[in-house]
Structures are given as C-alpha cells and as structure tokens.
Amino acid sequence: MKIFKFYFILLFLPGILSGCVETNILDRVGLTTLVGYDAGTEEKIATTAVIREVNPEFQSNVEVVTTENETSKGNRMKANRKLSKKIMVGQMRVILFGEELAKDDLHFYIDTHLENASISNSLYLAVVEGETAPLLQYEYKNIDDIGQHIYRLIEQNVKQEHMISSSLHEIAHDFYMEGKDSAMPIIKREDDLIELTGIALFSGGKMVSTLPVEDSFYVKLVRDSFTSGIFETIIQKEDIPPNLMTGTASDMPVAFDAIRSKRVLKLVDPTTPEFDLQLKLKARLLEVYPDVNLGDPKVVEGIENAVSKNLSREISRVIAHSQNVQSDIFGFGEKYRSSVRNSNLTKEKWHEMYKNMKVNIKVEFDILRDGVFE
Incomplete structure (x- = not known):
C-alpha cells in the first residue's frame, strides 16, 4: 500500500507543479x-x-x-x-x-x-x-x-x-x-x-x-588584444624613409589583415600617475601604395618602423582626447587601483587624476609573410 501511495504522488506531483508555471x-x-x-x-x-x-x-x-x-x-x-x-x-x-x-x-x-x-x-x-x-x-x-x-x-x-x-x-x-x-x-x-x-x-x-x-581600432588596441581583423592606415610622409617614396606621392596608404596584438600595461609612477604601455603587433601586409619591393628586408623594416610611429601617434591622440573629456574607457584607473595598495579610489578621484596622467607608448610592429602566422 505504501509503495502504491509513493508512485501515486510521483505521478500526481508533476501535474500540480506544471499548473503553477505560466505558459x-x-x-x-x-x-x-x-x-x-x-x-x-x-x-x-x-x-x-x-x-x-x-x-x-x-x-x-x-x-x-x-x-x-x-x-x-x-x-x-x-x-x-x-x-x-x-x-x-x-x-x-x-x-x-x-x-x-x-x-x-x-x-x-x-x-x-x-x-x-x-x-x-x-x-x-x-x-x-x-x-x-x-x-x-x-x-x-x-x-x-x-x-x-x-x-x-x-x-x-x-x-x-x-x-x-x-x-x-x-x-x-x-x-x-x-x-x-x-x-x-x-x-x-x-x-x-x-x-x-x-x-x-x-x-x-x-x-x-x-x-x-x-578610431575603434586604436581603442580596441589599448583596451583588449586582437586575434584577427583588418586595419587600414595612411602613413604620413615624415614617417616614411626616403628610399620608399616614389614619384610625387605625399603619403603611403597601407592595409593589413590577420592582426595579432599583445598588450602590456605597467604603472611606473603612482604620483603623476605614469604608465608604460607596450603594444606588440603582427600582421600580413595586404596592400601598399605606391608599390614597394617587399622582398627587400630593409624596405620591410622601413614600413614596420613607419607603421609603429603612426600607431604611437594615433593612440596618443585618442588617449589625450579621452583625458580631455575625463572618460577612461581604457581602464588605466583599474590598473592603478590594483597596483596601489589602499588607494581608496573613486570615480570622482580618478577622473581628476586621469586629466594629468602620462602614458609612455611603445609599439612594435612586425610584418609577416603571406601564409605565415605564429
């Protein structure tokens, strides 16, 4: 009899519970x-x-x-x-x-x-x-x-x-x-x-x-790490080695894909505050104008150095803009809070410090051969 009651409850209980759920x-x-x-x-x-x-x-x-x-x-x-x-x-x-x-x-x-x-x-x-x-x-x-x-x-x-x-x-x-x-x-x-x-x-x-x-590319570079993607930029004339320029071109448009990046951020002076931001990028060169001899290691090195300068300047511009409007979308303040013991950081306190923040940016850019990726 007890076994019968047990199975009866098991069969009857789901019906009661399902009636309580809104369908x-x-x-x-x-x-x-x-x-x-x-x-x-x-x-x-x-x-x-x-x-x-x-x-x-x-x-x-x-x-x-x-x-x-x-x-x-x-x-x-x-x-x-x-x-x-x-x-x-x-x-x-x-x-x-x-x-x-x-x-x-x-x-x-x-x-x-x-x-x-x-x-x-x-x-x-x-x-x-x-x-x-x-x-x-x-x-x-x-x-x-x-x-x-x-x-x-x-x-x-x-x-x-x-x-x-x-x-x-x-x-x-x-x-x-x-x-x-x-x-x-x-x-x-x-x-x-x-x-x-x-x-x-x-x-x-x-x-x-x-x-x-x-500018979303530069924002993402500082905030996160790239695993893929396409990037296009125009290298300014002052950043381009003379041996790479041909004709009357005043700048050099370049495009890359399969970008991989690594970001290292360190707090070097908590009083200013001052940070070291190191970015390492590897990518394949898709397009470059005017045409250059990519088989020449010196030419490739020249393009890498020019892109590194270009990225450093653009990233500095974007960070400076965010400082002017007191919007730390990059999380420098979180790095400061985790690095300084008993900082008692608040948003209001950090926004005041953020205006005077200094960031030392170092970009290392490497061009990879087609089909090669580490």
Whole structure:
C-alpha cells in the first residue's frame, strides 16, 4: 500500500507543479527584439519597441510601436494596449539610446535591465545619432526586421573586431568599476542603410564625447588584444624613409589583415600617475601604395618602423582626447587601483587624476609573410 501511495504522488506531483508555471504559446505573444529610448516630453520616457509577431501558420510580422510614459514598465503596458498579443522581452537583443538621453544619464536604464531576470546580459547597447524613433520607424526597402538587422550589424562587426563590444554585462561592469568608464557604438540611418559611425564615450552614466568609427581600432588596441581583423592606415610622409617614396606621392596608404596584438600595461609612477604601455603587433601586409619591393628586408623594416610611429601617434591622440573629456574607457584607473595598495579610489578621484596622467607608448610592429602566422 505504501509503495502504491509513493508512485501515486510521483505521478500526481508533476501535474500540480506544471499548473503553477505560466505558459506562453508562440502565436499568442509578441517577441520584443529591440527597444529604443528617447527623452520624452515633461521628463517622460519615450520608448520605441520592435516586436515580432508569429501567426498560427508560422509567418511573422514586425510591428514598431512608440509610447511615452513615466517608466519603462508603463510604456510596456501602453504598447500592450495597441497590440493583440502579449509583449514578451525574453528575445530582446539590442537596446538603443537617443543622443539627448545618453547625454543625460543612463544609470536608471542600466539598473532596470540588469534587474530584469528575463533579459539576457549578452544583449548589445548602442547610441543613435539623433533619436531612436525615426530610425526604427523608417520604412526600409531591403530590411524586413529592423531589430534583427541592427543586432546582426553590431554582432558581426564585434566578431570581426571592427568595433568594440558593448554587451549589457560589459557596460554594467565598466559602469560600476571605480577605474573605468563605458563606451558604446554609435549608429545612424544613411538613406536606406544603417551604419556604425563612431564610439560614444561615457563619464559615469553620461555620454561626454564621441570618436569617429576609424578610431575603434586604436581603442580596441589599448583596451583588449586582437586575434584577427583588418586595419587600414595612411602613413604620413615624415614617417616614411626616403628610399620608399616614389614619384610625387605625399603619403603611403597601407592595409593589413590577420592582426595579432599583445598588450602590456605597467604603472611606473603612482604620483603623476605614469604608465608604460607596450603594444606588440603582427600582421600580413595586404596592400601598399605606391608599390614597394617587399622582398627587400630593409624596405620591410622601413614600413614596420613607419607603421609603429603612426600607431604611437594615433593612440596618443585618442588617449589625450579621452583625458580631455575625463572618460577612461581604457581602464588605466583599474590598473592603478590594483597596483596601489589602499588607494581608496573613486570615480570622482580618478577622473581628476586621469586629466594629468602620462602614458609612455611603445609599439612594435612586425610584418609577416603571406601564409605565415605564429
């Protein structure tokens, strides 16, 4: 009899538990793939949501809904009143912020999405030139799902190392770290296309400046290590050995691929503070103009030295810009905090020190033969 009761409970218990779980049938819900936030009127939040609806025949339809309310949850309730299906956020892949809103403060939005257990920490955050609503509401000729399109645009550029990564987890990590600030990609609409145009620099939760998209290479060099990618630069005439110049050319455009880099950062003087930054790069030369004899070791050495000078100058420029706007997107402050015992570092304290920081940059660039990589 006891054995019978035991098996009866085992069979009956799953039925009770399953009745307690909320089920969501795919053709009865709308899946939010992207949300854009803008500054609303009278201090309200303007939200534009890209929602994919799937019908019983498994055909999908994309709705773009804009609402305005005091809170993001209130905006979701308003959007629900405009749709025939319940809105779910578990498939959200991108959060966009309008330029005006990003310059105000994103602290609230970072915390709100971190606290939502149904939202993945791997979704991307980005800033839109202007406002998000016009960009998302525009009727694109060759884009069916604007939410998925923007997600794939950011994802493939991050994977190919053309753009810094800005997942919710990474942004929150940098935001709450005393010695580092956040950075996000910037996008805008150009006719019927959407493109990455730059990097937004943050100080605390506020966007304080931008860098052009071409500078993403230098930012990533200082922040991380490259494992692959393509790099193009123009070597200035003063950096080029005279024997490499032909004709009347005033500079030398070069392109490299399969870049590998190694970054070593040391704090050498905590009072200034002063750092030594050593970067070692190896890459294959794809293009160079005008044509040069790459079979000559002296020519190759000349190009390597010229690229090293060019990279050092450009990296110094980008770091100096970030110092001027007090945005340590590179994490020098975190290196300082981990190197100086009892530093009691705060963001405010580090931003004051960061303005006077000195960085000694040394770049070693090596050109590898085609098909050879260590």
